[in-house]
Amino acid sequence: xxxxxxxxxxxxxxxxxxxxxxxxxxxxxxxxxxxxxxxxxxxxxxxxxxxxxxxxxxxxxxxxxxxxxxxxxxxxxxxxxxxxxxxxxxxxxxxxxxxxxxxxxxxxxxxxxxxxxxxxxxxxxxxxxxxxxxxxxxxxxxxxxxxxxxxxxxxxxxxxxxxxxxxxxxxxxxxxxxxxxxxxxxxxxxxxxxxxxxxxxxxxxxxxxxxxxxxxxxxxxxxxxxxxxxxxxxxxxxxxxxxxxxxxxxxxxxxxxxxxxxxxxxxxxxxxxxxxxxxxxxxxxxxxxxxxxxxxxxxxxxxxxxxxxxxxxxxxxxxxxxxxxxxxxxxxxxxxxxxxxxxxxxxxxxxxxxxxxxxxxxxxxxxx
Amino acid sequence: xxxxxxxxxxxxxxxxxxxxxxxxxxxxxxxxxxxxxxxxxxxxxxxxxxxxxxxxxxxxxxxxxxxxxxxxxxxxxxxxxxxxxxxxxxxxxxxxxxxxxxxxxxxxxxxxxxxxxxxxxxxxxxxxxxxxxxxxxxxxxxxxxxxxxxxxxxxxxxxxxxxxxxxxxxxxxxxxxxxxxxxxxxxxxxxxxxxxxxxxxxxxxxxxxxxxxxxxxxxxxxxxxxxxxxxxxxxxxxxxxxxxxxxxxxxxxxxxxxxxxxxxxxxxxxxxxxxxxxxxxxxxxxxxxxxxxxxxxxxxxxxxxxxxxxxxxxxxxxxxxxxxxx
Numbered sequence: 137x138x139x140x141x142x143x144x145x146x147x148x149x150x151x152x153x154x155x156x157x158x159x160x161x162x163x164x165x166x167x168x169x170x171x172x173x174x175x176x177x178x179x180x181x182x183x184x185x186x187x188x189x190x191x192x193x194x195x196x197x198x199x200x201x202x203x204x205x206x207x208x209x210x211x212x213x214x215x216x217x218x219x220x221x222x223x224x225x226x227x228x229x230x231x232x233x234x235x236x237x238x239x240x241x242x243x244x245x246x247x248x249x250x251x252x253x254x255x256x257x258x259x260x261x262x263x264x265x266x267x268x269x270x271x272x273x274x275x276x277x278x279x280x281x282x283x284x285x286x287x288x289x290x291x292x293x294x295x296x297x298x299x300x301x302x303x304x305x306x307x308x309x310x311x312x313x314x315x316x317x318x319x320x321x322x323x324x325x326x327x328x329x330x331x332x333x334x335x336x337x338x339x340x341x342x343x344x345x346x347x348x349x350x351x352x353x354x355x356x357x358x359x360x361x362x363x364x365x366x367x368x369x370x371x372x373x374x375x376x377x378x379x380x381x382x383x384x385x386x387x388x389x390x391x392x393x394x395x396x397x398x399x400x401x402x403x404x405x406x407x408x409x410x411x412x413x414x415x416x417x418x419x420x421x422x423x424x425x426x427x428x429x430x431x432x433x434x435x436x437x438x439x440x441x442x443x444x445x446x447x448x449x450x451x452x453x454x455x456x457x458x459x460x461x462x463x464x465x466x467x468x469x470x471x472x473x474x475x476x477x478x479x480x481x482x483x484x485x486x487x488x489x490x491x492x493x494x495x496x497x498x499x500x501x502x503x504x
Numbered sequence: 505x506x507x508x509x510x511x512x513x514x515x516x517x518x519x520x521x522x523x524x525x526x527x528x529x530x531x532x533x534x535x536x537x538x539x540x541x542x543x544x545x546x547x548x549x550x551x552x553x554x555x556x557x558x559x560x561x562x563x564x565x566x567x568x569x570x571x572x573x574x575x576x577x578x579x580x581x582x583x584x585x586x587x588x589x590x591x592x593x594x595x596x597x598x599x600x601x602x603x604x605x606x607x608x609x610x611x612x613x614x615x616x617x618x619x620x621x622x623x624x625x626x627x628x629x630x631x632x633x634x635x636x637x638x639x640x641x642x643x644x645x646x647x648x649x650x651x652x653x654x655x656x657x658x659x660x661x662x663x664x665x666x667x668x669x670x671x672x673x674x675x676x677x678x679x680x681x682x683x684x685x686x687x688x689x690x691x692x693x694x695x696x697x698x699x700x701x702x703x704x705x706x707x708x709x710x711x712x713x714x715x716x717x718x719x720x721x722x723x724x725x726x727x728x729x730x731x732x733x734x735x736x737x738x739x740x741x742x743x744x745x746x747x748x749x750x751x752x753x754x755x756x757x758x759x760x761x762x763x764x765x766x767x768x769x770x771x772x773x774x775x776x777x778x779x780x781x782x783x784x785x786x787x788x789x790x791x792x793x794x795x796x797x798x799x800x801x802x803x804x805x806x807x808x809x810x811x812x813x814x815x816x817x818x819x820x821x822x823x824x825x826x827x828x829x830x
Contacts, residue, residue, distance in 0.1 A: 227577065260610040268576070269609045273600045276569060280601070283573020290529070290555055290579065297573070310596075313566030320561060475607045476646050478614070478669040481698070481746040 146351035150362040152394055155369040158422050160430025162369075169220075169376060170369060172437055178219060178368055179432060180446060182211040182425045185236040187450040188245055189399075191458065192252060196403040200462065204252050205232040209366075209398035210330055212424035215240050216371025217298060217328045217393075220379055227266040227284045227297040229277035233330070233397075234270070234300045241267040245454065249461035256475075257467065275305040278314035278327055285323040285382070294383040298326045304335025306352070307343050315390065319356040324382030326375070327390045330365060336401040337410035349392040358388045365395025366422040369431075469495065508688040511681040513655035514544045514620075517662040518582065520692050522552050525580060528666060531558045531567045532584030532620075541586055542622055542681055568594035568619070572601055575617040575671075582618045582666060588675075589632030591621055595640070602671045603646030618665045618672045623651070624716055624767050625814055626679035628807035635804055636768035638744060641673055642777065648672040648697055649744040653718035655686045657742055660695030668697060677716035698746035702755070706735030709761035709827055712752060712778050714741040717765045717815060724820035731821075734828055736763075744774060752778070753785045760791040761827040765820055767813075770798040792830030795823035 143149070154163055189208045195201040207214055214236030218228055223242040230238050235248045242265035251258030251270065259269035266284075271277035281299030288295025305311055306329060318325045329349050333340050346352070353360025359381060363374045371393060378389035396419035400407050407416075432438035473480055473488040480488070508516065522528045530545055530552075536559040539546035549557040560567040564585060571581035585591045591598070598619070605615040625634030641647055650665055650672055652658035658676065665672035703718060704725055711721040718740045725736035737755050741748065756762045762782055764775040779794045797815045805813050 229573075256608060257610050259608050260612040263612075268613065269605075271601070273596055276596060276601060279566060279569025279597070280573035280576065283570035283575070284577040285573075286570060287574040287577035287579045295577070297577075309563075309593075310565055310569060313561070313563045314569070316561055316563070317566050317570050471610070475611050477606070477648070482749060483745075483747060 143346055143351050143354070146346055146348040150348045150350040150360060150392070152362050152364050153370050153374055154364040154367050155373055156367045156427055156431055158366075158427055160427060160434050162431070166369065167373065167376070170372060172435070175369075175428065175432060176437070178215055178372070179425070179428050179438075181215045181219070181240055182368065182428065183446055184450045184453065185211045185214055185239065186425055187447065188248075188454045188457070189236070191454050192249070193399065193403065195458065196252075201249070201252050202254050203402050203404055205402045206399040207233045207236050207397060209419060209423070210332060210395045211236060212368035212371050213328070213330045213365045213393045213395055216368045217300070217375055219372060220375055221296060221298065223266060224264040225266075225293070226295060227268065227281065229268045229281045229284070229297065229299045230270055231277065231300050231302065231305070232270050232272055232402075233302065237300065238267045238270075241265055243267045245457040246461050249457060250464065253461060255464070255467055256471070275301050275308040275310040275314070277301075278305075279310055279317070281325045281327070282314050282318045282323055285318070285325040286321055289323050294324065296324050296326060296379050296382045298328050301327070301329050302335060303329065303331040303333065303340050303343055303349065304338065305329065306349050315352065315356040315358065315388070318388035319358045322385070322387040325388045326378045326382060327388065328393065329391065330393045330395050332395050332397045334397070334401070334407075334411065336405055339410075350390060353390040356390075358390060359386070360390040360392070362392045362394060365393035366419070366424045366427060368424055368428055505687040505689055507685040508655045509682045509685050510652070510655045510658050510676070511542055511544055513659040513688045514662060514676065515546055515548070516688065517659040517666075518545060518548060519551070521582070521663055521666045522548065522556060524692060527578060528580045528582060529556045529558060529574065530582050530584065531560055531571050533560060533562055533586050535559060535584050540584055542678065544584065544620070564590055564594035565597055568597040568602070571617055572597060572605070572615055575615045576605065576613050580616055580666060582620060585619060585621045587629070587633040588621050588623045588635040588637045591619075591637055591640075598641070598647070599644050603644050606670065607646060614669060615671050616669050618662070618674050620662075620674045620676060622678035622681075623675040624677055624679060625804055625810055626716060628810060631804075631806060634810070636766070636799065638675060638766075639768045639773045642744075642774055646671070648746065649675065650697060650742065651675045651677070651715040651744060652742065653677065653680070653715055653740050655688050657695050657701070657740075659688055660693050661697065661742065663692060664694040664697050667694065672697070675715065679716050680719070695742070697743045698748055700742055700748035700751040701740045702737060702751065703740045704736065704738040706737035707759055708734040709736050709763060709824055710752075710755040710759045711736050711738045711763045711765060711820070711824070712741060713738070713765035714744065717767060720815055720817055721765050721820055723817040724824060727817060727821050728824050732828070734824065736824060749781060749785070752781065756782050756786045757789045760789050762790070762794045763797065763820065763823045763827055764794060765797045765815055765823075767799050767815060769801045770796070771801050773798060792827040795826045797823045
């Protein structure tokens with residue numbers, strides 16, 4: 137006998153929030169903060185993200201980059217989740233698939249390229265940009281978001297901290313501990329979960345039985361919302377609400393962005409092994425970039441030539457960033473040892489000298 | 505000067521740190537009105553309130569991860585893990601994040617916080633309450649590791665750890681919490697990390713140890729003097745990382761014989777690293793192979809067998825005999 141619970145109806149309790157339909161028409165009037173200038177800027181950022189994401193896939197195939205985690209298809213989540221934050225006062229705690237959000241927050245593309253090329257300098261966000269380095273261990277960073285928001289609250293600041301995870305990221309204990317801590321201490325954390333339906337190959341039916349991720353908010357007595365992750369205007373709208381809630385002391389929000397990644401989990405897997413082509417095509421028909429383009433074009437604000445110029449400019453900017461990243465030297469031996477502690481320990485200094493002496497004998501000290 | 509127990513000295517250090525720096529916050533389980541299961545935070549909530557003495561849900565990964573986020577955003581958390589074995593649930597946060605944040609971000613973000621862990625056995629506790637965690641973390645670069653053996657050092661090292669710009673794993677010998685009193689200055693002072701203390705001078709052999717077994721070694725040294733006339737030099741390492749290699753190697757070169765003592769399981773432990781360092785830096789000075797006294801490669805036994813596992817003065821004396829009569 138199937139046990140019916142209140143949450144078996146999670147999809148009714150947490151309907152998908154949508155503002156813009158796939159054909160580019162609005163379901164509801166836009167709020168004031170989504171001006172035409174903002175929409176164009178949001179569109180420009182999504183295009184830039186798509187261009188660089190695709191470029192990185194190529195760079196990896198050419199052996200010019202290490203393992204890369206693409207987000208193409210998830211640009212609305214990437215841009216919409218970070219766009220309304222204050223880079224110097226709010227925080228983001230991203231996963232390996234949230235470098236788009238990091239870029240929106242203010243991390244230069246060159247940093248992101250250097251990260252995936254294997255240089256820790258890429259994880260060094262500029263001063264005034266509170267974008268934490270990519271966290272690879274699943275769901276762990278959600279707790280860091282709780283702590284960062286909590287620290288702000290204890291100082292009387294209206295800090296908002298966004299922790300990112302995917303659908304697979306709702307399974308480890310840290311996800312639940314983060315929601316519980318945020319709830320108990322009522323901190324201004326936003327848990328932005330991109331449900332792209334697959335954790336590498338594992339479908340969401342093997343991650344959880346509940347029909348939605350958002351409904352887990354009920355158990356922690358916090359706000360929860362499900363949003364169309366292919367609709368950047370909807371993502372911006374729910375983020376706007378969550379940020380207001382956090383800043384006004386209303387506590388955390390769990391956001392489930394229903395989305396899809398077009399590409400592999402990373403460049404080391406082949407999604408054809410675990411996903412049907414039809415499923416991909418179904419989601420590509422709901423493309424977040426094309427959707428906003430249709431809206432802008434219908435408003436008479438965006439011509440085909442505007443669009444071509446934008447994509448072309450994005451490709452040029454990305455090419456310039458790639459050239460800059462590839463021209464950078466490999467990390468020095470000093471960097472390997474000097475950042476572990478504020479002051480290197482005697483032990484580390486000995487090991488550094490040992491490596492330098494070896495390199496001097498081996499290659500004339502070329503990397504000293 | 506007041507005579508305090510080690511746990512009172514810890515409490516005093518926390519109070520001094522919190523009065524001095526409003527960014528110091530405490531997180532843990534039962535640390536508020538209960539004052540911690542060992543009373544390390546006794547009455548601190550009365551002075552500093554529940555926003556700074558924070559009783560957390562019973563989830564070590566949760567408060568370790570949240571404390572990391574706090575530290576990154578400007579606070580100085582001091583986390584109490586109730587017992588050594590319960591650091592395991594927070595291991596991912598410690599190993600994958602706490603220790604790496606400065607390095608990973610090339611200095612852009614830092615994590616100045618202290619993880620206090622009542623450590624080792626000898627109090628006849630239940631399982632998982634008597635672990636030697638130093639070996640779990642020895643192979644995780646980025647963590648400083650401190651182990652006081654007396655009330656004066658406990659206060660001074662804890663204040664130094666709280667003021668340190670990097671994460672410190674602060675292992676407290678729970679067996680010594682109330683074992684004896686010693687003079688502890690009022691107010692602020694520090695004992696610098698990375699400096700060992702020669703707690704007994706001698707010329708016949710060097711005994712290297714830390715935490716509770718400084719006292720085991722001193723007891724054995726007195727017996728060796730009384731029974732054989734051997735004068736052992738006992739070094740309290742105090743800080744495992746950074747390690748005071750100069751003091752260690754200087755003493756071994758002087759005595760030509762060394763015994764290492766720790767309670768952790770034998771294989772792959774900090775004692776093994778000490779022997780390797782002596783091998784690297786003072787092999788030609790040795791008159792005998794370095795002897796080690798340690799726990800055994802078995803789980804920490806339940807209380808009825810605890811004494812079989814934990815090194816005592818007799819085992820240290822045997823090791824002294826081995827290096828002296830080689």
